[in-house]
Amino acid sequence: MTLTLDDLASMSGVSRATISRVLNGGSVAPRTRARVEAVLAETGYSPNRAARSLASGRSGVVGVVMHLEPSLLFVDPYFSGLLQGMSDVLAERATGMMLWLGNRSKQETLTDIQRMGLVDGLIVTAHWLDDPLVDGLLASPIPTVLIGHRREDHTASYVDVDNVEAARSVVQHLVDTGRTRIAHISGIPGSVAGEDRLVGYRVGMADAGLPTEGLVVTGDFNAPSGADAVPRLLERGVDAIFCANDATASGALEALQAAGVTVPDDVALVGFDDLDFASRLDPPLTTIRQQVPTQGAEAARALLNLLDTPDGGPRRVLLPTELVIRQSTIGASDR
Amino acid sequence: MTLTLDDLASMSGVSRATISRVLNGGSVAPRTRARVEAVLAETGYSPNRAARSLASGRSGVVGVVMHLEPSLLFVDPYFSGLLQGMSDVLAERATGMMLWLGNRSKQETLTDIQRMGLVDGLIVTAHWLDDPLVDGLLASPIPTVLIGHRREDHTASYVDVDNVEAARSVVQHLVDTGRTRIAHISGIPGSVAGEDRLVGYRVGMADAGLPTEGLVVTGDFNAPSGADAVPRLLERGVDAIFCANDATASGALEALQAAGVTVPDDVALVGFDDLDFASRLDPPLTTIRQQVPTQGAEAARALLNLLDTPDGGPRRVLLPTELVIRQSTIGASDR
DNA sequence: TTGTATGCGTTATCAA
DNA sequence: TTGATAACGCATACAA
Numbered sequence A, B: 001m002t003l004t005l006d007d008l009a010s011m012s013g014v015s016r017a018t019i020s021r022v023l024n025g026g027s028v029a030p031r032t033r034a035r036v037e038a039v040l041a042e043t044g045y046s047p048n049r050a051a052r053s054l055a056s057g058r059s060g061v062v063g064v065v066m067h068l069e070p071s072l073l074f075v076d077p078y079f080s081g082l083l084q085g086m087s088d089v090l091a092e093r094a095t096g097m098m099l100w101l102g103n104r105s106k107q108e109t110l111t112d113i114q115r116m117g118l119v120d121g122l123i124v125t126a127h128w129l130d131d132p133l134v135d136g137l138l139a140s141p142i143p144t145v146l147i148g149h150r151r152e153d154h155t156a157s158y159v160d161v162d163n164v165e166a167a168r169s170v171v172q173h174l175v176d177t178g179r180t181r182i183a184h185i186s187g188i189p190g191s192v193a194g195e196d197r198l199v200g201y202r203v204g205m206a207d208a209g210l211p212t213e214g215l216v217v218t219g220d221f222n223a224p225s226g227a228d229a230v231p232r233l234l235e236r237g238v239d240a241i242f243c244a245n246d247a248t249a250s251g252a253l254e255a256l257q258a259a260g261v262t263v264p265d266d267v268a269l270v271g272f273d274d275l276d277f278a279s280r281l282d283p284p285l286t287t288i289r290q291q292v293p294t295q296g297a298e299a300a301r302a303l304l305n306l307l308d309t310p311d312g313g314p315r316r317v318l319l320p321t322e323l324v325i326r327q328s329t330i331g332a333s334d335r
Numbered sequence C: 001t002t003g004t005a006t007g008c009g010t011t012a013t014c015a016a
Numbered sequence D: 001t002t003g004a005t006a007a008c009g010c011a012t013a014c015a016a
Helices: A005-012 A016-024 A030-043 A049-056 A070-075 A077-092 A106-116 A132-139 A163-176 A192-208 A223-236 A246-258 A276-280 A292-308 B005-012 B016-024 B030-043 B049-056 B077-092 B106-116 B132-139 B163-176 B192-207 B223-236 B246-258 B276-280 B292-308
Strands: A061-066 A096-101 A121-125 A144-147 A157-161 A182-186 A216-218 A240-243 A268-270 A287-289 A316-319 A322-324 B061-066 B096-101 B121-125 B144-147 B157-161 B182-186 B216-218 B240-243 B268-270 B287-289 B316-319 B322-324
Touching: A005 A016, A005 A030, A016 A030, A049 B049, A061 A077, A077 A096, A077 A121, A077 A292, A077 B096, A096 B077, A096 B096, A106 A132, A121 A132, A121 A292, A132 A144, A144 A292, A157 A163, A157 A292, A163 A182, A163 A192, A163 A240, A163 A268, A163 A287, A163 A322, A182 A192, A182 A223, A216 A223, A223 A240, A223 A246, A240 A246, A246 A268, A246 A276, A292 A316, B005 B016, B005 B030, B016 B030, B061 B077, B061 B106, B077 B096, B077 B121, B077 B292, B096 B106, B106 B132, B121 B132, B121 B292, B132 B144, B144 B292, B157 B163, B157 B292, B163 B182, B163 B192, B163 B240, B163 B268, B163 B287, B163 B322, B182 B192, B182 B223, B216 B223, B223 B240, B223 B246, B240 B246, B246 B268, B246 B276, B292 B316
Parallel strands: A061 A096, A061 A121, A121 A144, A144 A157, A157 A316, A182 A216, A182 A240, A240 A268, B061 B096, B061 B121, B121 B144, B144 B157, B157 B316, B182 B216, B182 B240, B240 B268
Antiparallel strands: A287 A322, B287 B322
16 A cells, blocks of 8 residues: 555656656646646555655754753743644644653763754754753754854854843833832843843843842742842842742742732832733732744744755844733732 | 765775674674774764665654643643653664644644654554544554553553552542542543543442442542532532542632531542642642653553564553552541 | 656665 | 675656
8 A cells, every 4th residue: 555656657647757746846737737636636645754855865854952851841831832833833844843852961862863864954942051962953064943042153043032122121111110229030140031131131220220239139030039039139128120030020929928018019020921820929920921832933934944045044033022011010009 | 974884885894784784783793793883983874864764664763642732731740751751761772752742633633644654653642532533543554552541442552550440549548547428529521531530439439338329520620620519519428529630639629628628627638640739738638649751651662562573462551550648638637 | 848767875685 | 694786765867
């Protein structure tokens, strides 16, 4: 039952090459094409991937490298959102997707992918500014699109959200609602998101002519680091805290309330990510919403693009975000 | 720099065929093998996958199909646990893994996989007793291992946890601690886990000579369905509630406490899954722990096994579970 | 527009 | 134990 081009050729009275042209969109006379397509439909033929790869040098499969704790893959909606977006786009082009998770050493992952030799290109999550795995992948000849970016690298293709602009818009919102002592509990130093959001914060503060001395505390994207930072910030006198993500904000919120501070009356609070729980906090959290599936989709598109026209130079996409204003910054009384 | 067997052949002074034998474990004279392996190591040669697939008919890649509700994708550590277990085992055999998620129609997924034609076998999550996608996959010639099982099918290979025995052991624990009016808030009818756990409940009750009339309420694996069931069960007089999963139990717990019922003094409560939050409820929840990564690993092993010896008949693995006893059934006073 | 012929890099079947 | 050599199924340059 496994048909070959030769079978189809004899069935439709044309040569093998013509069938191939019909399949790959070559130029074929309309009548001939119709006849061949009829046979194609009738037989339900589907080409042998291996033979096609061998002859063409392309596999029709792209790799996705997510070097993270596998336990986070489905727990953190971020990664499943990315996968969702990617697979939608790739499916349109009948392109397969292979997934590498980060449960092995980086070097192993790298050689694995190269030895495997069955991907035409890669999409790689790059959440750390400095990551040997990513450096290795970029150095290899495999066309690669990053999700996140490399600060110093202007040759790599990437898709990222505009963390800087998002953070700046948070600060502006706080300034617009009358806050002046605006603190930032940062993400992990060395992480793309952490550093960019910090930069955006500084830009926003500078734009407003506000000081930042003593108002930045280093966090780690987790709730406890948010809670820890609160006492120090209260000592210094703040009327707003912008946290590097929602988890940090939830920890900060708990600590603020434990200290008898009212949000937002005494201190406004902002997160980043708009995870599910953000709207269910009390008060609901003002935060930044990212279109995560869109990020995955754009990365897939960028890669397909790169594969189609290898000489076109790097693709760089910076996606906008959305400020979601809730009661943690404006309260009921401001309305 | 892309080496072929011919290159290696001339470099090591043997024929192409001999190199291939060295690579694939054929019989080669020790001295010859040593010489070839030296060249292999020196050059860092790695075979062309497409050519290998074409000649051998095998791809060295297995597919993983997780056709689940997108909403579950975001909350359930179950799937990442499975992936983790699988990828560990597959990595040992240098076998690649392709992932299909459930964001497209079942029929599309099915034809996709077949047309793609580059997997040697499949691992498929089968959480519904009746699922056209799974039926289609089983009907196809691709060797397939299910996670979960088909009630009527005795030819399919599968890995599942022993839900029936687990549920029976829950009932026995409740009976052993003096409960007699034991209710069950079930999972979704038609789901493998829901139905098997219900069967185990009935078996346990029958073993203990206890009646079940009016004590089973249909739930849907979510917290609200647990909360909804509680008033009805309290009316009928119960001293224990076994919920089909932890989420249902958390809903039930809230409703019980809202009704002024003390857990476990008045009513004992049991869940299933031992998710993170189960131990953090008040009181901590007695539940069933599954070794999810083990399930994934066993599924991968079963599939590799099936690929190695296709005539060996179906592989069936039923994994044991562990009853985790906490204060929601024994309380502090029972100690 | 179509057909012919060759090559892609392995594996596997024969002989030697 | 080893070496020729024929598949494997398709894409593609070239010729017609």
